[in-house]
Amino acid sequence: MTEPVEAPVGHASPRALAWQRRRRSAVRFWQQYRTHRAGVFGLATLALFALVALTAPLTVGSDVQSVTEAPGQPLESPSGAFPLGTDRFGRSLLGLLIWGARVSLLVGLLAAVLSVAIGAFIGITAGHFRGRYATVIMRITDWFLVMPTLVLAIVLATVMSRSLGTIVLAIGVTTWPTTARLVRAQTLAVESRPYIERAKALGGGHWHIMSRHVLPNVMPLVLAQTTLIISSAILAEATLAFLGLGDPTVVSWGGLLQDAREAGAVSAGDWWYLVPPGIAIAVVALAFTLCGRAVESVLNPRLGVAR
Numbered sequence: 001m002t003e004p005v006e007a008p009v010g011h012a013s014p015r016a017l018a019w020q021r022r023r024r025s026a027v028r029f030w031q032q033y034r035t036h037r038a039g040v041f042g043l044a045t046l047a048l049f050a051l052v053a054l055t056a057p058l059t060v061g062s063d064v065q066s067v068t069e070a071p072g073q074p075l076e077s078p079s080g081a082f083p084l085g086t087d088r089f090g091r092s093l094l095g096l097l098i099w100g101a102r103v104s105l106l107v108g109l110l111a112a113v114l115s116v117a118i119g120a121f122i123g124i125t126a127g128h129f130r131g132r133y134a135t136v137i138m139r140i141t142d143w144f145l146v147m148p149t150l151v152l153a154i155v156l157a158t159v160m161s162r163s164l165g166t167i168v169l170a171i172g173v174t175t176w177p178t179t180a181r182l183v184r185a186q187t188l189a190v191e192s193r194p195y196i197e198r199a200k201a202l203g204g205g206h207w208h209i210m211s212r213h214v215l216p217n218v219m220p221l222v223l224a225q226t227t228l229i230i231s232s233a234i235l236a237e238a239t240l241a242f243l244g245l246g247d248p249t250v251v252s253w254g255g256l257l258q259d260a261r262e263a264g265a266v267s268a269g270d271w272w273y274l275v276p277p278g279i280a281i282a283v284v285a286l287a288f289t290l291c292g293r294a295v296e297s298v299l300n301p302r303l304g305v306a307r
Helices: 012-034 036-053 093-129 132-146 149-159 164-172 179-193 194-201 206-242 252-260 272-301
Strands: none
Touching: 012 036, 012 272, 036 272, 093 132, 093 164, 093 179, 093 206, 093 252, 093 272, 132 179, 149 164, 149 206, 164 206, 179 194, 179 206, 194 206, 206 252, 206 272, 252 272
16 A cells, blocks of 8 residues: 655645745734834724623623613612613613624624725726726716715615614715725736736736735735724714614614713713713724724834834
């Protein structure tokens, strides 16, 4: 029986070499990223909020949303039993704030991913094909750029059913033009390099050029843009929920602000109903912005982002 032939020692397979390069790149990225104090602070803050959101079913439970089984009286001020007081139904605002983190972070992340995916696709194809296709698609991009994003999102959220999917779609399809512009510019720069011409001369098709050569080179830009858009998406979700266009069956930070407005918390001076969700939105948006700026600085040191 023939024995299997072992690969020569010291000669790794191409796949193993590729993974080694990726690991080294990840290590270099982290070593440079952690020199940015603001970025590390933002990352630690996001990790804390993510941990709170993921453990919400264990710490507060889904029954915290129940109106009929509310444990307190309506609009109780902060106390030992309710550290952040209660809402207009007598539910614990601390529990609602923790549970709302799940929805706000999820919607922000999904909307940002959708926005960046649309922008990256349009940017790469417009930079690659050029000609009439690029002219038409970039004029559409310019139209979206000059239109108020929030107004378009409100229109979409109004004409469609009130659900989290609608909010994600409304934010995602209205915030992609900036990404498309940036990715197209990077695609044009990549395709002007000599190795792209060699790949075309060797028979590389459109899909091969875009997926194997252009996409890996624009991914750092896409990653940085994603972290920056998430903060805008969270703010947009909170705004739509505050305007009453969110899903009424789920709890989110924007929804809590909308409930506080309907309950008259502003005129009544019930600050505990307004301040905590507002601070949570601002802190998470700031944390994502700090991370995005740090990622931009690491991937493109010429930006000179302060540490």
